[in-house]
Amino acid sequence: MTSSRRVALVTGASRGIGRGIALRLAKDGFNVVINYQSNAAKAQELVNEIAALHPTHFDKNHEPVRAVAIQGDAAKTADGKRLLEETIAAFGRLDIVVFNAAWVSTGSIREATEDLFAEAIDTNVKGPLFFSKLAQPHLEKAQKEANVVKNGGSPLGGSRIINISSVVATLSDPQQDFLVYSITKGALNQLTRVLARDQDFGAKGITVNGIAPGPVDTDALRKLPEPVLQALEASAPQKRLGEVGDIADVVSFLASNESRWVNGQTIGASGGAVV
Helix, strand or coil: CCCCCCEEEECCCCCHHHHHHHHHHHHCCCEEEEEECCCHHHHHHHHHHHHCCCCCCCCCCCCCCCEEEEECCCCCHHHHHHHHHHHHHHHCCCCEEEECCCCCCCECCCCCCHHHHHHHHHHHHHHHHHHHHHHHHHHHHHHHHHHHCEECCEECCCCEEEEECCHHHCCCCCCCCEHHHHHHHHHHHHHHHHHHCCCCCHHHCCEEEEEEECCECCCCHHHCCHHHHHHHHHHCCCCCCECHHHHHHHHHHHHCHHHCCCCCCEEEECCCCCC
8 A cells, every 4th residue: 555654664663762753753744664573562552542643633635644563573684574565565665764673781791692792783783784775775766756746845855764873882981881782883873874875875865864862761771770770860961861752853853854964973862961
C-alpha cells in the first residue's frame, strides 16, 4: 500500500527513548514503523496509541496517520532485509530511519569478552551500516520526490538517517567502565560522518546525523543505584535527568525540512552535563 505521508522507521521502538521518538514522529504526521525485538505487547500498545492520536485529524488527502509493528533483531542483516521489505509492503516508501536499538552494558577491559564485543558491534554498528545500504534505493527515491513535490506550498522534507549515539563516546575523560559500549558508539559516530559525505547518501541529499544523549530517565536507567542517579542528576546544570521528550524533539528537528543543511553532525543532548 502506497502512502502519500512520509514514513519513518524506528528501531528498538517499543520502549524507552525509541518509543518516545516514534510517538513524536507520528505527532509530526509521519506514518511510523515500530521495530521491536521481543516485546510484541508493548509495540502493539504504541500502535494503538498512535492510531488514537488524531481521530479527527486528516490531511488534504483524508489520510490518517498510521503505525505498524514489525519484529526483528536490528543486529541481524537478514532481519533487517525482512524489516525493510515489510515496511515497503505496508507503506510503499521509506523516508526516515532512526537507529535507536542498542546493545548497552558496563564493564572495563577486565570484563570484556569476544562474545560481548561481537554482540555490541553487531547491534550498534553492523546493523545500522548494512540496513543503511539496503535502504539506500528507497531513501534516494523519496529524496528525489522531495526535490520536486510541493505540499501546501512548502518543500516536502527529504530523506534522513538519524543515529542514536551516546555521550559516553564524546567525553574528554573516557569512562573505563563503558569500554565496549563507548567503542561501538564511537564507531557509529564515524559511520555518521562518512555516510554524510558518501556519493550515495549525502551527495544525493540523504542527510545523515546523530544524537548523543546524556543520561535519560527511562525504566532501564532507574535500575541504577540511587546514589548513581543522584550523581547523574547533579552533573547537569539544571540538576535533572534528561527526559525522553528531550531526545525526541531533537529527532523531530532532524527529520524535518528545517534541518536540510545539517549533515554529518552528532548533536549532544545532555543538558550541558557534557560540553
